Amino acid sequence: MRRTVRRKPAGAGGYWWYLLPIAIGFTAIVAVPFVANVFFSLFRWKGGMAPMRWNGLGNYADLLHDESFWLSFRNSVFMIVAIVVVPTVIGILLAAMLVDYLGKKFGARAASFLRATYYLPQILPIAVAGFIWSWILDPGSGSINTFLRSIGVADPPDWLGSPDLALYSVMIMLVWLQIGYPLVIFMAALSRVDPELYEAASLDAAGWWQQFRAITLPTVRPEIFIVVLTATVAALKVFAPILILTGGGPEGSTIVPSYYAYRNFFELSQVGYGSTIATVMSIVIFGVAAVMLGWQRRSDRAEGVR
Known part of the structure; x- marks a missing residue:
């Protein structure tokens, strides 16, 4: 009885070499700094x-x-509310309006122009965006308070100087900064929808909201997951807007973990404690991403069974 020997196809397994640059980059940029961070978190160290x-x-x-x-x-x-929830909801509604209504009424160029307008804050350097909003929210000469004085408000609020308002002021800036990201992704997703679906729905007397629920939302469901995942990770790491606008103040009302770790590292010279904060937040981010990816995988399997 002869034994059949299967020969390995030429080049089989060679694709592993294509993963080598990714492995090197991951090791150098993620794994090694994370391990070093965990190591430093076990010590009391002032640095240097x-x-x-x-x-x-x-x-x-x-x-x-x-x-x-x-x-x-x-x-x-x-x-998370300012970077994930509000921009995602507004982004999907705007994308549906630009594609289903404005694009059909005024043409694709008008919709593309408005899409680029909404996306403009995304391409601005964060420092530029921060200084723009610092001027807008300035209690003395800022555009908002100047307008409020012009309509008779004698004592307009100090948007960034009040512990009760500073966090919400930063959130407004973050919504403005983030809204173009989901809008562009959702418009790209809606471009693959067959227009005949909307025409058939219109013939069945379905209104815009009914079409949105039955056609638009199911179409962009994969993109919603991508936007929510990436934006959630970005929200848990937000740093630069806090540094530029408020520096964590007033009275610590706008402090976030990334800025708190930075403050312990460089201002208070508590490197070990700053490493602890960074390590904990890294684990939280990894955990949130893993849970969301697992939930998406189970949802896809459930859809496949149906």
């Missing part, structure tokens, strides 16, 4: 040539009782 004193899990125990950290973590929820 200062001695490193072993602290074990002491920094993590301190973090659990750190009110400033939990305040910054709570503010991350507001960042």
Whole structure:
């Protein structure tokens, strides 16, 4: 009885070499810094040539009782609302209006122009966007307060200087900055919809809202997941707008974990504690991404069974 020997096709397994650059980049940019961060978090260290004193899990125990950290973590929820929830909802509604209504009434060029207009804040450097909004929200000569004075408001609010308003002012800036991202993705998704579907729905006397629920939302469902995943990760890492607009103030009302880690690293010279904050937030981000990817995979399998 002869044994059949299967020969390995020429070049089989050679594709692993194409993954080598990705593996090197991941190791250098993600894995090594993360391991070093975990290592530093186990010490009390002021950085530079200062001695490193072993602290074990002491920094993590301190973090659990750190009110400033939990305040910054709570503010991350507001960042998710400003970067994920509001722009996604507005983006999908605007995309549907531009494609289904304005594009048909005024032509594709008008819709493309408006899409580029909404996307413009995305291509601005964050420093430029921050300084623009610093001027808009300035309590003395800012455009908002100037307008309020012109209509008779004697004492307009200090948008970035009030602990009660500063966080919401930053959220407004983030919504303006983020809204173009989901809009562009959703418009690209809607471009693959067969126009006859909308025509058939119109013949069946379906209104715009009914068409939106029955055709538009199911079409952009994969893109909604991508937008929510990437924007959630960005919201948990937000740093530059806080640094530019408020510096975490006033009275710590706008502090977020990334800025809190930065402050401990560079302002307070508590490198070990800053590493602890960064490590915890990295684990949170990895966990959120894993949960969302797992949920999406189960949803896709359920759709396939149906």
